[in-house]
Amino acid sequence: xxxxxxxxxxxxxxxxxxxxxxxxxxxxxxxxxxxxxxxxxxxxxxxxxxxxxxxxxxxxxxxxxxxxxxxxxxxxxxxxxxxxxxxxxxxxxxxxxxxxxxxxxxxxxxxxxxxxxxxxxxxxxxxxxxxxxxxxxxxxxxxxxxxxxxxxxxxxxxxxxxxxxxxxxxxxxxxxxxxxxxxxxxxxxxxxxxxxxxxxxxxxxxxxxxxxxxxxxxxxxxxxxxxxxxxxxxxxxxxxxxxxxxxxxxxxxxxxxxxxxxxxxxxxxxxxxxxxxxxxxxxxxxxxxxxxxxxxxxxxxxxxxxxxxxxxxxxxxxxxxxxxxxxxxxxxxxxxxxxxxxxxxxxxxxxxxxxxxxxxxxxxxxxxxxxxxxxxxxxxxxxxxxx
Numbered sequence: 001x002x003x004x005x006x007x008x009x010x011x012x013x014x015x016x017x018x019x020x021x022x023x024x025x026x027x028x029x030x031x032x033x034x035x036x037x038x039x040x041x042x043x044x045x046x047x048x049x050x051x052x053x054x055x056x057x058x059x060x061x062x063x064x065x066x067x068x069x070x071x072x073x074x075x076x077x078x079x080x081x082x083x084x085x086x087x088x089x090x091x092x093x094x095x096x097x098x099x100x101x102x103x104x105x106x107x108x109x110x111x112x113x114x115x116x117x118x119x120x121x122x123x124x125x126x127x128x129x130x131x132x133x134x135x136x137x138x139x140x141x142x143x144x145x146x147x148x149x150x151x152x153x154x155x156x157x158x159x160x161x162x163x164x165x166x167x168x169x170x171x172x173x174x175x176x177x178x179x180x181x182x183x184x185x186x187x188x189x190x191x192x193x194x195x196x197x198x199x200x201x202x203x204x205x206x207x208x209x210x211x212x213x214x215x216x217x218x219x220x221x222x223x224x225x226x227x228x229x230x231x232x233x234x235x236x237x238x239x240x241x242x243x244x245x246x247x248x249x250x251x252x253x254x255x256x257x258x259x260x261x262x263x264x265x266x267x268x269x270x271x272x273x274x275x276x277x278x279x280x281x282x283x284x285x286x287x288x289x290x291x292x293x294x295x296x297x298x299x300x301x302x303x304x305x306x307x308x309x310x311x312x313x314x315x316x317x318x319x320x321x322x323x324x325x326x327x328x329x330x331x332x333x334x335x336x337x338x339x340x341x342x343x344x345x346x347x348x349x350x351x352x353x354x355x356x357x358x359x360x361x362x363x364x365x366x367x368x369x370x371x372x373x374x375x376x377x378x379x380x381x382x383x384x385x386x387x
Contacts, residue, residue, distance in 0.1 A: 004245035084192025106213035126185035
């Protein structure tokens with residue numbers, strides 16, 4: 001059995017290592033990122049907007065190598081100065097084209113602000129019930145606010161947790177609870193100022209590496225299928241090989257124990273000494289007596305306690321208790337094979353054990369399997385066709 005366990009352990013370690021490695025690769029690849037500027041048939045136009053009516057707000061924006069740069073200085077004459085730059089989505093011919101972002105769960109980008117600022121990110125989306133084509137004020141506009149500074153930071157937005165502005169809800173006289181939104185028809189991505197933006201202060205916002213995140217579950221399905229097949233196959237192989245190895249081990253053990261079986265005539269002639277012959281004969285004929293103990297043997301053979309153990313140790317390699325259990329268990333193994341109608345408890349009692357649980361414990365220690373498993377293995381061996 002040792003060779004089988006070594007082989008099984010090696011395969012288990014290899015399978016575990018392969019599962020961990022493949023699991024890491026599949027999970028990592030399932031997190032897919034798609035650069036905004038890398039999408040096929042993607043086009044855009046820059047749209048700038050501010051609410052200054054006196055012309056004192058300055059706003060310039062441009063895109064350089066995939067980076068949006070927004071430079072502005074807000075007017076101090078307005079109670080709530082505001083400015084924003086949007087990438088208005090178009091097709092390659094420059095015609096408006098809304099994007100379906102329902103398959104994405106996150107939006108990430110790198111943001112740098114000079115000086116430190118809080119900016120607003122909004123995704124104006126066409127609402128089939130309320131929106132008018134081209135009129136951005138009628139588009140439902142889920143948004144979020146993020147902090148940025150000159151050191152820059154990587155920002156991730158959960159696209160399922162944006163908020164529709166209250167002013168938009170009020171403007172369309174909707175219920176306060178009507179905060180839901182759909183990203184099936186996103187018209188533009190907008191970056192703007194907030195109430196924290198300082199009026200009269202020249203400011204610069206840089207937005208780079210805009211990416212959309214989604215999950216490609218095909219990798220996870222593949223991983224699940226691999227794990228099911230690989231571990232299922234390992235389990236099938238293990239139990240099949242375990243049964244074969246156990247049967248082989250039991251055959252070897254039973255062959256080794258042939259000189260000890262109680263149902264064969266003990267060859268006591270080689271034991272010249274009277275004490276040895278008397279001791280072995282008594283044990284061979286009385287092993288099934290549940291009351292047999294060392295004191296009984298001493299009283300019936302006249303051999304003192306220490307010498308009983310010395311004789312058995314020298315002749316058989318066992319102590320008294322060990323040799324008695326060996327005789328009983330060997331006979332029990334024979335009965336399990338030859339007497340299929342007898343219960344485990346009956347066999348335990350017939351070989352000298354009053355407690356079947358104790359018998360099961362000793363049998364498992366001797367044969368590395370329970371009496372029930374031993375019987376089943378031997379039965380399958382007997383039914384198997386000869387090679």
